[in-house]
Amino acid sequence: xxxxxxxxxxxxxxxxxxxxxxxxxxxxxxxxxxxxxxxxxxxxxxxxxxxxxxxxxxxxxxxxxxxxxxxxxxxxxxxxxxxxxxxxxxxxxxxxxxxxxxxxxxxxxxxxxxxxxxxxxxxxxxxxxxxxxxxxxxxxxxxxxxxxxxxxxxxxxxxxxxxxxxxxxxxxxxxxxxxxxxxxxxxxxxxxxxxxxxxxxxxxxxxxxxxxxxxxxxxxxxxxxxxxxxxxxxxxxxxxxxxxxxxxxxxxxxxxxxxxxxxxxxxxxxxxxxxxxxxxxxxxxxxxxxxxxxxxxxxxxxxxxxxxxxxxxxxxxxxxxxxxxxxxxxxxxxxxxxxxxxxxxxxxxxxxxxxxxxxxxxxxxxxxxxxxxxxxxxxxxxxxxxxxxxxxxxxxxxxxxxxxxxxxxxxxxxxxxxxxxxxxxxxxxxxxxxxxxxxxxxxxxxxxxxxxxxxxxxxxxxxxxxxxxxxxxxxxxxxxxxxxxxxxxxxxxxxxxxxxxxxxxxxxxxxxxxxxxxxxxxxxxxxxxxxxxxxxxxxxxxxxxxxxxxxxxxxxxxxxxxxxxxxxx
Amino acid sequence: xxxxxxxxxxxxxxxxxxxxxxxxxxxxxxxxxxxxxxxxxxxxxxxxxxxxxxxxxxxxxxxxxxxxxxxxxxxxxxxxxxxxxxxxxxxxxxxxxxxxxxxxxxxxxxxxxxxxxxxxxxxxxxxxxxxxxxxxxxxxxxxxxxxxxxxxxxxxxxxxxxxxxxxxxxxxxxxxxxxxxxxxxxxxxxxxxxxxxxxxxxxxxxxxxxxxxxxxxxxxxxxxxxxxxxxxxxxxxxxxxxxxxxxxxxxxxxxxxxxxxxxxxxxxxxxxxxxxxxxxxxxxxxxxxxxxxxxxxx
Numbered sequence: 001x002x003x004x005x006x007x008x009x010x011x012x013x014x015x016x017x018x019x020x021x022x023x024x025x026x027x028x029x030x031x032x033x034x035x036x037x038x039x040x041x042x043x044x045x046x047x048x049x050x051x052x053x054x055x056x057x058x059x060x061x062x063x064x065x066x067x068x069x070x071x072x073x074x075x076x077x078x079x080x081x082x083x084x085x086x087x088x089x090x091x092x093x094x095x096x097x098x099x100x101x102x103x104x105x106x107x108x109x110x111x112x113x114x115x116x117x118x119x120x121x122x123x124x125x126x127x128x129x130x131x132x133x134x135x136x137x138x139x140x141x142x143x144x145x146x147x148x149x150x151x152x153x154x155x156x157x158x159x160x161x162x163x164x165x166x167x168x169x170x171x172x173x174x175x176x177x178x179x180x181x182x183x184x185x186x187x188x189x190x191x192x193x194x195x196x197x198x199x200x201x202x203x204x205x206x207x208x209x210x211x212x213x214x215x216x217x218x219x220x221x222x223x224x225x226x227x228x229x230x231x232x233x234x235x236x237x238x239x240x241x242x243x244x245x246x247x248x249x250x251x252x253x254x255x256x257x258x259x260x261x262x263x264x265x266x267x268x269x270x271x272x273x274x275x276x277x278x279x280x281x282x283x284x285x286x287x288x289x290x291x292x293x294x295x296x297x298x299x300x301x302x303x304x305x306x307x308x309x310x311x312x313x314x315x316x317x318x319x320x321x322x323x324x325x326x327x328x329x330x331x332x333x334x335x336x337x338x339x340x341x342x343x344x345x346x347x348x349x350x351x352x353x354x355x356x357x358x359x360x361x362x363x364x365x366x367x368x369x370x371x372x373x374x375x376x377x378x379x380x381x382x383x384x385x386x387x388x389x390x391x392x393x394x395x396x397x398x399x400x401x402x403x404x405x406x407x408x409x410x411x412x413x414x415x416x417x418x419x420x421x422x423x424x425x426x427x428x429x430x431x432x433x434x435x436x437x438x439x440x441x442x443x444x445x446x447x448x449x450x451x452x453x454x455x456x457x458x459x460x461x462x463x464x465x466x467x468x469x470x471x472x473x474x475x476x477x478x479x480x481x482x483x484x485x486x487x488x489x490x491x492x493x494x495x496x497x498x499x500x501x502x503x504x505x506x507x508x509x510x511x512x513x514x515x516x517x518x519x520x521x522x523x524x525x526x527x528x529x530x531x532x533x534x535x536x537x538x539x540x541x542x543x544x545x546x547x548x549x550x551x552x553x554x555x556x557x558x559x560x561x562x563x564x565x566x567x568x569x
Numbered sequence: 570x571x572x573x574x575x576x577x578x579x580x581x582x583x584x585x586x587x588x589x590x591x592x593x594x595x596x597x598x599x600x601x602x603x604x605x606x607x608x609x610x611x612x613x614x615x616x617x618x619x620x621x622x623x624x625x626x627x628x629x630x631x632x633x634x635x636x637x638x639x640x641x642x643x644x645x646x647x648x649x650x651x652x653x654x655x656x657x658x659x660x661x662x663x664x665x666x667x668x669x670x671x672x673x674x675x676x677x678x679x680x681x682x683x684x685x686x687x688x689x690x691x692x693x694x695x696x697x698x699x700x701x702x703x704x705x706x707x708x709x710x711x712x713x714x715x716x717x718x719x720x721x722x723x724x725x726x727x728x729x730x731x732x733x734x735x736x737x738x739x740x741x742x743x744x745x746x747x748x749x750x751x752x753x754x755x756x757x758x759x760x761x762x763x764x765x766x767x768x769x770x771x772x773x774x775x776x777x778x779x780x781x782x783x784x785x786x787x788x789x790x791x792x793x794x795x796x797x798x799x800x801x802x803x804x805x806x807x808x809x810x811x812x813x814x815x816x817x818x819x820x821x822x823x824x825x826x827x828x829x830x831x832x833x834x835x836x837x838x839x840x841x842x843x844x845x846x847x848x849x850x851x852x853x854x855x856x857x858x859x860x861x862x863x864x865x866x867x
Contacts, residue, residue, distance in 0.1 A: 118611040131831045139612020242809050303811040304696055304721045519830040520632060523813060530810040534722070552633060 053152040054386055057095030061380045063387070064099045064123040065427045066116065068109035074420045076411040086425035089406040094390060096383045098427060117141070124378035125387075125427060127183060130369045134509040137174060143374045143381055146178035152385035160184075160392050164433040167366030171507040175567065181388055183370035185431035191362035191495055192253030192352055193488050195328060195481075197320040199346040200227035208348060212257050212355035215321070216288070222320040223297045237297035239322035241310040244529055249307050249332070251289070252363065253323035253352040256502070258285035261363045262525075264504035265561055273505050273561050275554065276363075277525055278546040284355070286542060289533045303530055307332065317345070323352070326436060326488035329481025338474045349481060349488050351495070361500045367507040372428055384428070391426035398457040435459075440493030444485045508568075511560035517553030524548060605838040618834075625838035634822065635839075641728070642818040645799040648732045650792050656736055657743030658785060662773060664744065665751045677748070680741030692806030695734060696721060727812040735803055746788065747781055754780035786858050793854035797843045819843050 067081050076085060081103040090096045101123050104112050113132055116122050122141060136142050161169050164187035172180040194209070196218065201208065204225050209215040219237025221227070227235055241249045245262055255262050261276035268274045276282075292298055299305070299313060313319050315336025322328070329337075329347065337345040354360035372388070374381050390407065397404030402414075410420040423429060439459050443466070446454040452463045466483040469476040482488045495501060510518070528545040531537040550558075600615070605625055607618040629635055660680070667673045683691070701707040701717035710717045720726045758776050767775065801820035808816040819839065827836025859865055 114611055118614055120612070120614060135610055135612045135831070138610050141612050244810075300702060301696075301700055301719065301722065304807075304809045309693070309696060515830060515832060516628070516835075519825045519832070520634065523634070523810075523817075523825065526810040527813045534811065536811070 053154055054094065054389060056093065057380075057383065060091060060095040060097050061383050062097045062099055063125060063378075063380060063383050063427075064101050065125040066101050066113070066123050067103035067427070068106045068127070069103050070106065070421065070424045072421055073424065074410070074412065076420075079410070081425070084422075084425055085410055086407055086422055090387060090390065093403075094383070094386050096380075096387060098387075122373075122375050124375050124381070125384050126373060128180075128371055128373050130367070130371070130509055133180060133371050133373065134515075136373060137179060137509070141376055142179050143376045143378060144177045144179060145181070145374050145381055145385070146173075148382045148385055149178055149181070152382045152389070154389045154393075157389045157392050160396070160432075161430070164366070167503065167507060168368060168433065170568070171367035172371060174509070180371035180373045181384070181428065183368050183372060183430055184433050185368045185370075186435050187364065187366070187433045188437060188492050188496065188501070189326065190247055190364050191492060191501065192247050192256065192323050192325060193328070193491055194253065194350040194352055195322050195324050195333065195347050196350060197222075197227070197345060198348040200320045201348070203227050203229065208350055209353050212288075212353050215257075215353050216292070219292060219297045219321055220295065223295065227320060228317050234318060236299050236313070236319045237321055238292060239310055239314055239319045240298050240302040241305055241307050242303055242530070243306065244526065244533075246307065247323070247325040248328045249310050249322050249324065251285075251323065254289070255282065255285045256362055257352050257360045258282075258288070258355045259358060259360070260285050261502050264363055264365070264502075265506035266502065267505050273558070273565050275549075275558065278549050278554070283539065283542045286529060286532050287539050288355075290535060290539060293533050294535060298533075300534075303534060311335070324488075326482055326492060327478070329488065330478030333481070334478040338477045341474050343474055343477060347481065349484075349486060349491060351491050351500070359498065359500060361502045362495060363502050363504070365504050365507070387426075388428040388430075391428045392430060394426070395423060395429070396432065396458060399460065400457070436489050437493045437496045439483075440487075440489035440491070443483050443487075444490060447483075447485075505565070506561050508561075508564045511557060511564065513553055513556040513560055517557060520552060521549055521554060521557075524552070602837065602841050604833055605841045607834050609833040609837070611833070621834070625834045626842070628835055629839050629842070634817065637814070638817050638819055638822050639797075641815055642797055642799045642820075645728050645731055645804075645818065646796050648728065649735050649799070650795060652732055653736050653739060653743065654789060654792060656740045658747055658781075660740060661744045661747030661751060661781075662777060664748065665777065666769065666773075677741070677745065681745060682741065683738040684742045686738070688802035688806045691734070691738065692803075695730075695807065699730065721807060722809070722811045724812055724815040727808070727816045731800070731803060731807065731816070734807075735800060743788070747784060750781040750784040751777060790851075790854045790858045794847050794851040796850050797847050 069081055079085065082100050087098045090098055102112065110129065110132075113126065113128060116126075117132060117135055117139070120139075120141070122136070128136065161182055161184050164184070168182045168184050168187065172178055172182050194215070196208065198208075200222055201218070204221050204227055206218055206221060207214070209218055222235055222237045224233075226233065238254075239249045240251065244251050246252065252262070258281050260279060260281035262282060264276045265273045266276050266279070289298070293300075299310065299319070302310060311332035314322065314333065317336075322333075324333070329349075333345075333347060337343060337347060352360045352362060372384075374384055378384070394404040394407035399405070405414050407426060408423045410422040413420045413422065438456060439462060442454045442456075443462070446452055446463060447466060447470075452460050455463055462479065462483060465476045465479040469480040480487070484490075524545065528537065528541055532539055532541055603615055604618075606620055606622060607615075608621050608624075609615070609618045664673060664676060667676075698705045699707070699720045701710075701719045706720070707717040718726060720730045754776065758780075759772055762772050762776060797819060799818040799820065801818070801824065804816060804818050804821055805824065808821065823836045823839050823843075826832045826839065
């Protein structure tokens with residue numbers, strides 16, 4: 001379930017990047033940013049100059065990889081995953097020929113990688129998930145790239161991949177050896193927000209919530225006081241779906257409000273790691289949920305509904321509060337909020353609220369769970385580091401830089417055509433870790449002063465979306481939920497300023513006990529929590545769940561996690 | 570002898586592609602059951618993963634859920650086999666009595682249709698239909714003045730929802746097999762019976778049913794092998810944490826172990842256990858059918 005969530009998140013993040021590469025305006029200021037140094041790839045340097053990590057190979061070398069195909073790419077004529085402008089740019093600028101051993105549809109990628117691992121025939125470079133990463137490590141098929149990363153990664157790359165404080169880079173280090181390149185992405189992307197129907201608040205004369213008590217009062221009022229004025233008792237307070245721990249329409253933000261952090265590892269006072277799902281704060285939150293469910297504030301049938309199904313109720317004006325991620329406005333709220341070009345539901349975005357006088361903090365993962373691994377048999381591993389440098393530089397360069405544009409856009413787009421999402425063709429594409437807080441910090445001022453240059457050059461498309469929306473284009477309502485004053489991105493920036501985050505302190509691979517016990521334990525957890533909420537089990541069952549969790553393997557996992565923690569501390 | 574072989578060789582040749590397919594896709598992969606005795610790592614492969622003897626099996630049966638899951642599987646599957654066995658026979662006999670060809674064909678096609686829909690789609694539809702608050706069934710129950718039941722969220726109801734929806738989806742397909750058997754009964758038997766004064770009921774008892782007994786035995790024998798097959802697609806699309814207690818079956822457990830937690834060895838061990846039990850059941854039922862119904866498949 002959790003992986004699915006991450007995928008959705010990544011997909012949404014990709015949408016964003018896709019959008020960003022959609023720029024076609026001319027005459028943008030071409031301020032030079034850091035990273036220009038790496039652009040010197042195409043300019044030849046003489047041997048007596050300093051060591052140039054980006055020196056072009058002559059004759060060219062070959063790097064093999066495998067690709068997951070993105071069907072949304074609009075190709076320049078005659079191009080494909082095997083032959084395209086991006087690959088040509090790598091060959092021209094760096095002398096690196098990229099050869100795809102195979103490329104498959106995204107839905108089959110994991111399976112095909114599993115087969116590649118099983119057959120022992122892996123390419124020089126490929127993207128894998130954490131389970132596959134662990135298997136490759138166990139089978140000793142990966143190269144320790146620590147030294148060559150140190151030598152060939154540009155200072156810009158090193159800075160770029162540690163903007164999160166280093167957690168994502170650290171997750172690639174196994175026993176002190178760097179065994180993969182991190183697939184970096186926005187570290188704050190999983191933080192949660194409250195979405196509340198402002199029109200319902202106004203109808204009932206209520207104020208936005210400052211505390212969990214306020215939120216409960218609003219939820220009760222939304223349930224009882226007919227906020228949609230249709231004369232029927234058909235509304236609920238809080239949206240909930242069967243995947244309880246989901247960020248979107250789930251309870252992650254609710255639990256965080258009680259300082260409970262399910263499914264992640266926390267540091268206790270003794271400096272040891274403990275599992276969030278079995279802490280006493282969870283019980284308080286479950287007690288409250290049980291009460292809300294009994295009061296009819298939660299859809300009685302949430303237990304069998306997935307996100308899309310529960311979202312139907314929101315679209316039918318039946319639910320007024322939901323927890324969500326920064327993109328929950330785009331999906332699923334947009335579908336119900338905008339009808340025939342008109343905004344018919346007025347949603348407000350609020351920071352998550354706390355049940356006591358302590359500030360509520362959102363839980364986050366340090367690692368993205370995705371890695372670029374280099375085969376032990378790779379002949380030119382440093383070429384892969386060069387590609388990594390190049391893709392990072394190109395993605396972050398100003399949109400007007402024609403050298404960088406080759407890596408991000410296809411010919412059609414450079415000449416001013418449709419969005420081509422060519423950036424996904426970079427075999428080492430990575431996302432920016434601090435991207436959204438940076439946007440959130442600047443967006444309001446940029447909009448107020450009508451000055452897009454306050455935003456990073458690569459984010460201008462977001463400015464255009466918002467101005468478009470303000471000019472009446474309701475297609476961008478979902479983006480407006482992110483970009484408006486007090487929207488999710490500004491709130492995300494506010495979170496970063498107030499340090500309202502709790503990180504999963506464990507970012508290693510699956511421990512042996514986790515691999516063995518996780519499926520049993522997570523099933524137990526889902527089952528017990530759901531049953532407590534719907535009243536099929538008494539609240540006290542939480543205590544026996546904690547005992548069971550420990551005896552069914554949780555203690556072993558805790559021990560292994562703490563052993564790991566000693567090695568990274 | 571030799572002459573007979575000469576006549577038969579084209580048939581054997583035609584059989585060859587099918588045998589080849591079965592060999593490639595059903596027999597060669599059987600080598601993979603080795604994984605059940607290994608701590609399997611895909612990177613090391615079947616030949617280099619460490620052997621662990623019976624450890625995977627011990628792990629499976631030490632798991633808290635396993636016995637409940639096996640019980641659920643057998644419970645759901647046996648109900649499905651019994652109901653799914655009887656309904657098509659009755660329906661075929663009833664449909665056989667219908668005179669209007671157009672009506673008969675239409676009904677036949679309609680009941681056959683759900684067979685072609687996948688559980689992914691039907692799962693979504695069933696959640697809607699069975700919703701106690703605004704589903705068709707929920708509305709009907711409240712119309713009768715009763716309290717609507719949350720069928721998909723209650724452990725006591727869930728197995729029966731599985732059985733009924735599965736029978737609804739598949740009985741049309743079963744019916745066709747019996748209808749085909751019924752049409753192959755020699756019409757002169759019915760004529761003779763009529764002359765002897767047998768009414769339709771007597772004709773059914775003494776001609777129709779005996780006429781399709783071989784088919785009934787065949788279908789019944791084959792279905793016994795499914796005692797541990799409670800239907801992965803269906804359960805996976807309909808179950809939820811609320812009904813894990815009664816709805817979790819061997820196949821969903823294997824799925825979670827093998828594909829979600831990557832414990833290939835353990836999942837294979839459980840799968841192998843399931844296959845062995847099914848094998849014994851099929852062998853027994855075949856033997857029983859041979860002894861008591863004097864029916865041979867081969």
